[in-house]
Amino acid sequence: MSVYNQSRNRVVQVIFIVVFLVIIGQLLHLQLISDEYEQDAINNARYRKVVYPDRGIIYDRKRKPILENTIMYDLMVTPGEIKGTDTAAFCRILGIDTSEFKKRILAAIIKNTSYKPSIFEPVLTPELFARLNEDMYRFNGFVLQERPVRSYPHSVAANLLGYIGEVDTSFLKRHTGEGYEMGDFAGLSGLERVYEKVLMGQRGIKYFIRDNKSRIQGAFENGRFDSSAIAGRSLYTSLDVEMQELAEKLLKNKIGSVVAINVKTGGILTMASGPSFDPNLLTGALRRKNFGRLLLDTARPLLNRAIKGQYPPGSTFKPLGALVALDEHLITPDYGYNCGGAYISCGKPVKCEHSGGGHADNLRRALAASCNSYFSQVFRLAIDNPGMHNAQEGYLKWKEYMNSFGLGVKLGVDLPSEDGGNIPDTSRYNRDFLTSRWNSCNILTLGIGQDRMLATPLQLANMSCIIANKGYYFTPHLVDSIENETEKDEQLIKKYRVKHKVTNISDEVYEAVHLGMEDVTVYGTAAAIKVPGVNYCAKTGTAQNPHGANHSIFVCFAPKENPRIAVAVVVENAGYGSTWAGPIAGFMMEKYLNDTIAKDRLSEVERISNADLVPGAIKNWYKAKEAASIAKAAEVEETTAAAFEGSGEDKKPAVETETGKKEKEKDAAKKSEPAVATEDKKSKKNNRK
Numbered sequence: 001m002s003v004y005n006q007s008r009n010r011v012v013q014v015i016f017i018v019v020f021l022v023i024i025g026q027l028l029h030l031q032l033i034s035d036e037y038e039q040d041a042i043n044n045a046r047y048r049k050v051v052y053p054d055r056g057i058i059y060d061r062k063r064k065p066i067l068e069n070t071i072m073y074d075l076m077v078t079p080g081e082i083k084g085t086d087t088a089a090f091c092r093i094l095g096i097d098t099s100e101f102k103k104r105i106l107a108a109i110i111k112n113t114s115y116k117p118s119i120f121e122p123v124l125t126p127e128l129f130a131r132l133n134e135d136m137y138r139f140n141g142f143v144l145q146e147r148p149v150r151s152y153p154h155s156v157a158a159n160l161l162g163y164i165g166e167v168d169t170s171f172l173k174r175h176t177g178e179g180y181e182m183g184d185f186a187g188l189s190g191l192e193r194v195y196e197k198v199l200m201g202q203r204g205i206k207y208f209i210r211d212n213k214s215r216i217q218g219a220f221e222n223g224r225f226d227s228s229a230i231a232g233r234s235l236y237t238s239l240d241v242e243m244q245e246l247a248e249k250l251l252k253n254k255i256g257s258v259v260a261i262n263v264k265t266g267g268i269l270t271m272a273s274g275p276s277f278d279p280n281l282l283t284g285a286l287r288r289k290n291f292g293r294l295l296l297d298t299a300r301p302l303l304n305r306a307i308k309g310q311y312p313p314g315s316t317f318k319p320l321g322a323l324v325a326l327d328e329h330l331i332t333p334d335y336g337y338n339c340g341g342a343y344i345s346c347g348k349p350v351k352c353e354h355s356g357g358g359h360a361d362n363l364r365r366a367l368a369a370s371c372n373s374y375f376s377q378v379f380r381l382a383i384d385n386p387g388m389h390n391a392q393e394g395y396l397k398w399k400e401y402m403n404s405f406g407l408g409v410k411l412g413v414d415l416p417s418e419d420g421g422n423i424p425d426t427s428r429y430n431r432d433f434l435t436s437r438w439n440s441c442n443i444l445t446l447g448i449g450q451d452r453m454l455a456t457p458l459q460l461a462n463m464s465c466i467i468a469n470k471g472y473y474f475t476p477h478l479v480d481s482i483e484n485e486t487e488k489d490e491q492l493i494k495k496y497r498v499k500h501k502v503t504n505i506s507d508e509v510y511e512a513v514h515l516g517m518e519d520v521t522v523y524g525t526a527a528a529i530k531v532p533g534v535n536y537c538a539k540t541g542t543a544q545n546p547h548g549a550n551h552s553i554f555v556c557f558a559p560k561e562n563p564r565i566a567v568a569v570v571v572e573n574a575g576y577g578s579t580w581a582g583p584i585a586g587f588m589m590e591k592y593l594n595d596t597i598a599k600d601r602l603s604e605v606e607r608i609s610n611a612d613l614v615p616g617a618i619k620n621w622y623k624a625k626e627a628a629s630i631a632k633a634a635e636v637e638e639t640t641a642a643a644f645e646g647s648g649e650d651k652k653p654a655v656e657t658e659t660g661k662k663e664k665e666k667d668a669a670k671k672s673e674p675a676v677a678t679e680d681k682k683s684k685k686n687n688r689k
Helices: 003-033 036-045 087-094 098-112 126-133 169-174 190-194 241-250 284-296 314-327 363-369 372-383 391-404 426-433 440-448 457-468 487-497 507-522 581-594 599-610 616-645 658-672 674-688
Strands: 046-051 065-077 118-121 142-151 164-166 185-187 204-210 216-219 235-237 256-262 268-274 472-474 479-482 499-501 537-543 551-558 565-571
Touching: 046 142, 065 098, 065 126, 087 098, 087 126, 098 118, 126 142, 185 190, 241 256, 241 268, 241 581, 241 599, 256 457, 256 581, 314 363, 314 372, 314 391, 314 440, 314 457, 314 507, 314 537, 314 551, 363 507, 372 391, 372 440, 391 426, 391 440, 426 440, 457 472, 457 507, 457 551, 457 565, 479 487, 507 537, 537 581, 551 581, 565 581, 581 599
Parallel strands: none
Antiparallel strands: 046 204, 065 118, 065 142, 164 185, 204 216, 235 479, 256 268, 256 565, 472 499, 537 551, 551 565
16 A cells, blocks of 8 residues: 555544544533533423512501502413414414514514513403413413502502503613513502512512423422512502592692692602593503503693692792791891882882782781782892892802702602702803893892792692791601611611701791791681681792793691691692682691591582693693594494405404504504694793793
8 A cells, every 4th residue: 555545544544533532522521511401401391480479569658558469460472382373263362463473472582582481462351361261272382470460449649659561671781680580570660660679579480390292290399499489578658548539639630739748757648640540551451552542641641740840839939038038137027018019129010919008018918918029029138138249149049048948959759750840050040141240130030939940849848848847857758668677678768767957047037937828828818728627827829821821839838836737739720829729738738637528618629629720722632632533433444344345254354453553543643743732842941931
């Protein structure tokens, strides 16, 4: 044999040896080291079932559950196991077509791979569950998974409690390492979101053994690897559910907010926003159907106006203006001003509702009559403070007072997305007037709660707490305590148990303002609003609104001698503060202090509840939307009739997909929206002003 052939044989032998060694090495790796295929084999023979825990219950101050848990079912799919499924029968039961079926399967694979269960249809209705349950043997790869969902026995406090929903990929990225998986539900708004870690509990896992046809045969290893679900812990709030029901009833057919606070603790007794909605609309199978409708509603029921609505406080600000001037020794309680029906010292008159008669002879009478001239002058004294070098320094000192009373800053309530209102900085006015040499006359209407001043109803209620307490407050909050409270929980709610001292304003100064606010209810602008057996202090407000009727605003606290409750009410486009906001606040005080509403006053509750104060532009939007819905229904009916006429067989028309329904609803909403688009823009512009 030639040398060449011998060399070639050796090369071939070496190649065979190398290949053989690689194969042997790979076999050793698979058999002794790697568990990849072992894990796949286990997954094929074992089924992992998640046991979702009950979320914690939320109770009111009397330990009544505001929300509860009920059991519903998710339809889960493992895409890699659906071979042989009766797709046609499956789609008929769910009311979808095959293209929608394929789209959902693809989405499940993208989100969670082919071998992990994903939600195909969340929280089934009882009817759909019953229809599926009896035919599940025909649908390979699909299982019914228990899911605790929320129910709301009182149907109130939707914006406070919030809602839960399935987590998505962006949520999982934001909460990496916190134990969430695809298919989990989490709090997305309100208390559900803020106290998610407390309420969520801990999921359990059960493992089952499967045969070669993926049928469950029993517990895996007798349950040795199973873990039990741990229920979430409950929240005990300061909310009074009966007061909340009353507030939402009084705000029916109105846009605005009611906030009531326990002045001794800062606990929020009531926080209502109008219009509201039944929180049961966003639970279970109804959520997907109703959320879009609520989101598109031009009255914005999903907006919590108590912390997101920003309004000029109007005359409800005047007690605070008086406190500043008294504390700076710029006036005394006996200080008077000769009002002739308007304030004219700055050129352009600021009108007052009164003229002559000595209605502003002193602070008490000026507060009772809500004299614009008096408080315009008091404001100018504060800005032109002789202890300051110029108006800008005087304004910054005045702004410091405002911020200390919680205006222009976020209070830190235990709800997401709180707004801070607006007390403008000097830089804002420098831009407005194109100079830094502006004076008190340029910003005169700040003294009567107008100009660029904005406050939320929560801020106005908190301001009332500070005045009632003569200079201190607790940060407004909803949750008083947590079940089985831990050190971590204590850190979460510790700030709500700290007493905040605002300023060093003396009790004598506060008492002077208290007397004036009491006179408001005796012979002043709120003299017609009575609370049986209760002596209270209040201030009415009528906030100017350039794009419509003025806003009705009212702040108060009661009783005068030992205050227990502070209330702020805003009713948009409702005129004088004593007309609508005042009576609503009166009923809130009565309910809390007397624990009931007097029988002879129930008819007045019904009168206010039945009053429709929704602006015309919004009503027109509803009419347009209703007309679009009727037209759509007629079109569907006509199409259906044509389909039946064109066929000799008695068969059902094709099922419209859920996606198609949503697209048509969006188109209909868009067609009806322009009717109020201009009004909405004007509203936003006015709020900026």
